[in-house]
Amino acid sequence: MNDDKFVEVKNLKKVYDNGHEAIKDVSFSVKKGDLVCLLGPSGCGKTTILNMLAGLLNPTSGDILFDSKSVVNVAPKDRQIGYVFQNYALYPHMTVLQNVMFPLTVGKQKMPKDKAKEIAEKYMETTQITELADQKPGNLSGGQQQRVAIARALVQQPKILLMDEPLSNLDARLRLKIREEIRNLVKKVGITTLFVTHDQEEALSIGDKIILFNNGVIQQDDMGQNFYLEPNNYFVANFVGNPVIDNFKVNVKDGKITGSDFEINVDDLDKSRFKRDLTNGEYTLSVRPENILPAETGHVSAKIDDVELIGRERILKFTHDGVQARSLVDLETPIKRGDNVNLKMRLDRVFLFTKEGERVY
Amino acid sequence: MRSNQKKAWLFLAPTIIFVTFFSIYPILRAFVMSFQSGPLINLNWTGFSNYQYIFSDPEFWRAIRNTILYALISVPVALAISIMLAWFIFSKVKHKSFFETTFFMPYVTSTIAIGIVFRYIFNGEYGMLNFLLRALHLPAPNWIDDPSMSLTTIIIFGVWTSLAFNIVILMGALRNIDPNYYTIADMYGATGTERFWRITMPQLVPTIAFLLTMNIIAAFKIYTSVYALFNGQAGVGNSATTAVFYIYNKFQIVGTPGVAMAATVILFLIIMFVTFLQRKMMKKIGGR
Amino acid sequence: MKKIRWGTLVAYIVLAIFAIITVFPFVYMILGGLMSFRETTTIPPTLIPKHFEWSNYAKVFAQAPFARYFLNTFITASVTTIVSLFNALLGAFAMVNLKFKGKGVVQVVLLSLLMVPGEAIIFTNYNTIARIGLLNTYIGLVLPFLTSIFYMYYLQSYFGSISQTIYKAAMIDGASDWEYIWRILVPMSKGGLFTVALLSFISGWNSFLWPLLVTNEDSMRLLNNGLTSFASDAGSETQLQLAAATLTVLPILILYFIFRKRIIRGVVRNDLKG
Structure with missing residues (x-):
């Protein structure tokens, strides 16, 4: 047990089949219960890292440890993670309740329907979507879909929550509101969260810590204000700060x-x-x-x-x-x-x- | 995505097994057999003799001639009629889906069954078609029993059967044309004719090229409609014999599978050539 | 204004003429199947029979085992449809969602096979079936058609339009590939699968050359083959031939009228591949 290095990434590399070097020797760690933002311009490799953490992509070399145990050879479903996709990836043919229940009703640890429903309803209450239970995702607003996606990600009680640009499909006003909600929710549940975004303002406001990437390399791994006051290099100084x-x-x-x-x-x-x-x-x-x-x-x-x-x-x-x-x-x-x-x-x-x-x- | 080597092959296994045995193997086998002679159970190598045989066989040339004539006449005629009808349905009338549904009927019906019906409509004495022609004081030929008419008869039937597919595909393409083009054309005062030739036709070119190829390939494989019209024969005195008829005859009736396979290889090459031409054409169109 | 109306009028007339030409053979087939023998061959021809001779149908069933043909055709078309759709479903899933070495090769081989005309391989397939001793059996009738590259390709484009993240989400939710296929992929593409099933069933129902090759016993014939042999046996009994033709066409026509929108949309979609 090492709570300071609850998630640990060691010398991670990813080279795609076409020879593109997406991630070049990246190492960082995340403290238990922290909300960490992976920030960077599009194409910087932040989503690639998230996918490798989730097990959706195999790293070319390097190691990923959750709670001091290597998970590189562990299938996504066995990594005890929750994942919120940019487009939410809700199953369109299922109701909200069925969507949230789905993770509990498949795989080896399948549980009886009524028990799954009970747990699902608990998380739907936490994310305030109880009254939407019988709706199909197609009828929901962006913000509501977002909450369903989070409820579905949390329902398996994962140790780590991964979020890939979860706010980018929302309009500006809603984004401010939801990002606050996400932070409160994550802190309430106490789950270690990695949050990918390209929006520095979002990262500064939500993250306990920010890791800024460019061209597959960490530019700075620091507390939010330090990006502003003490940028590591020219890229950081120019990426962070508005104007x-x-x-x-x-x-x-x-x-x-x-x-x-x-x-x-x-x-x-x-x-x-x-x-x-x-x-x-x-x-x-x-x-x-x-x-x-x-x-x-x-x-x-x-x-x-x-x-x-x-x-x-x-x-x-x-x-x-x-x-x-x-x-x-x-x-x-x-x-x-x-x-x-x-x-x-x-x-x-x-x-x-x-x-x-x-x-x- | 993670690699799932073994699993992927497992999911593909049924497809690959069946395709290997019933698509890849028969192609190779047909090719091999075209160089062999004798009955199926006792084939032996005879080099190019089967090809020599078919190239000097007047029956083969008649089949090829009929097939090519059929393709060259029925395909453009059917396509022209289809374009006209699709454009009328699309631009002039209200009950689009009614007409579309009606014109598509032949596509789903058995060629054999409807071919039998046509046999009676085409009947020289009591057929409906000749009744109509006589009423209009037009010549009423013997569609079925006159060898010189048999090719014409299968062309008419061929056009009738192929309108369905063409119209539906063309309707799909017409619906895909951005309506803003027409709005802009109207703003500049284009007439209906101008709209058709300046906007619609150029947009339809890829679809027409596609239909042309599909139709020509289908025309080269014509068999069933001849069988139905002439009650299992290739017209009186084999007057309407086609490539597939020739192959079937040599394979099943005469019992010279080698000759049949040599003809198959030739047919296969012709169809490949047409497909190849289409690819080139589509590339050219796409590269504009 | 007047000009446009003329154009519309001409369009309606031309469409009406061609609609009649298209529908007439069907009408003639159904009515002719209810005529007496004399009525089918009178000069000038009649279109509407004086009495509906329903007994024609009884005669058709008495003279040839049409019930058996129906059963054979239904079994063959259904088995072909279900099995080939199942195989196409699994194959298309693997091609769309899984990553493996040789995927590109498989895709190229399948696409080139798509261009091979069925008539070029049907005779050698007959030879294969004959050698395994499967002539005049249901297995022989369906075996070469239990996989359809065409429908697999169709489903591939259908599944390809479903966002990749749905599959990823299911993986993280703990679903196995099998669970993904049956609980997410299939329910999400019900419409497409149903359309493919319809098209496959129709083409199975209308198949002719293959069953002609691999069956020669009357009890194993399919409708279309039964129909042609009946047409030559019944010889001059025109009204019975037309009644038999009606029997063959009507089930599919009914299916068509029920699902016409779906069928037409399905055909348009799968042929926009060029």
Whole structure:
């Protein structure tokens, strides 16, 4: 028993028959009872990992352990998992009750109908779909189908719940509501959950921990806020954050960081934030839009191309060195389109990345 | 998905076993037998002699000639009529499913039974067809008993039987044409004729190519309708003999299976060739 | 406005003429089967008999074992349909849902066999059946038709339209492949399976050349073969031939009228493969 590593993935690799390397040497672990989000752009391999955890796909190499026992050679049905599919995969010819009962009435551990019904009804109550029992999935709304799918996934009392983009078929408003419900439900049941999504906001709001993938490699495995404050690399900095981070091409030479129209002394940076020594060469200086703000004197001066209102804040859009950049300001800031402004960066909050995307500062 | 090697072969086993014994084996066997002579129980190798025999057999050439003539006439005629009828049903009338149901009837009925009925309709003396022709002061030939008419007779019957399938498939294709095309055409003031030739026909080309091939292949295999019309004969004096008739005759009646199989191989090659042409044609159309 | 109406009128007339041409043989068959012998051969021909001679049917059953033909045909068509559908179901399931080496090869071989005309293999199959000594038996009548590549292919496209995640969900729910087939796949594709069964039954009912080859005993004949031999034996008794033809066609025609929508849709669907 090792509750800190309830789910453990070791050096997992998946190469498809056509030679495509979907997963390249991935290792991570999940604490018992945690809700972990697997985040990444489409095609990054997150669903492939989920399918391998479920046993729907065989890994090319590596190991998967549930509760310290390898499950690589265990059939999906014997892995004690629940799975919620993106399109829910409800059986269209069965009623809601029959759908939820189905896992209990097939396979080796088949149970008598009345007992199955009793258990199914319990979970239907938990997911608040009791009154839908006799409906066919075709008559249900997206949110209702979602709940049926979750009830069906939980009815076998699995140890691990796997969810593959369960919210992507819902409209925006419902998505906010259901994702809260899912989190509450999962915490109430106390089940260890892996939740795949491409939506960073969803991941940040729901996950105890986030694992960000790209090109079949883990980019960062961390608590939500760290993706924002301490991104591992250029990809993470750009993937997480809305509005997206501003990137400026710079050249470092002999203690000076030179952009197209600004210069920063390396000595002005916070020494404790350096990951390694800064050598001469080309870098990308990245700064979150809320950390580059209008000031009397600044690093960058620019003409505002456009002002976009997002709720309580405004985004000032400007072009710098041929690339669009943003500054996030208060609603009250009186800057208009066409104004010329000076923008100042908070140097203790900027990042420096090498050309390969590795973080230096 | 996980690999399920053994299980998959288990599920496929019945299909594979039956296909091996009753599809693959007979093809190979037919091919082998076409190079052998003698009765079924005592075959021996004779090289190309069966092929030499059929190529010099006037009966074989008559069968091939009849089969090709039948295919070349009945298929385009039936297809043209089908296109007209399908277009009328689709665009002009209200009771679409009534007409569709009616025209499809021949597809499900036994060719033998309806062929017997046609035998009486075609009867030279008391048949309904000649009664009608005489009433219209048209020549009333002896459809069944005149050897020079037998090919015409099977062509008419062939057209009658093949309309059903064509119409239903064409109706399916017509329904698949995006109605917005017609809406736009109407906006630009296209006439009914223009709509048909500029929108409908080009959209139907793949379906027509498909039907053409299916019909030609079916035409090359014609047997049952001849059997029914001429009461088990291939017309008076074998005047309406066809490729399959020839094969059946050589195999079952004359008892020269080698010759029958040589003819089978030829028929098989012709049909393969037509299928091949269709593939090429479809590719060309698809690649536009 | 006037022009369009003319077009519609012409269309109705042409359709009516062809509809009559299509239906007339059926009408003539049914009415002719109820005529007296004289009425079938009078000049000018009659269409509606003065008295319905129901006794024609009694004569048909007395002169040839049509009841036996019916039974044989029903057994043959049913067995062929059930077994071939069962095999096609399992095969199509494996091809759609399972992953295995050689799947591509199997698919290519089956697709090329689909192009082989039945007439090219029917004679050598006869030879096989004869050598096993199965002439004039039910097994001989059905054996080569217990698998249908065509219907398997049809079901494959049908099952292929069911989302793959349904199968995955069933696997995680703990269902075996067998349970998946019978509790999910079959109920979900009832319509398609039923249509395939209908089409298969109809073509089994109408089969002619194969039973002609493998049966020569009267007691083993199928309807169509019985009908042709009856037609040559009954010789000039036209009205009896037409009555016998009616007997052969009517059951299928009734089936057709009940399920016409399904049958037509089924045919259209399976031939859009090109």
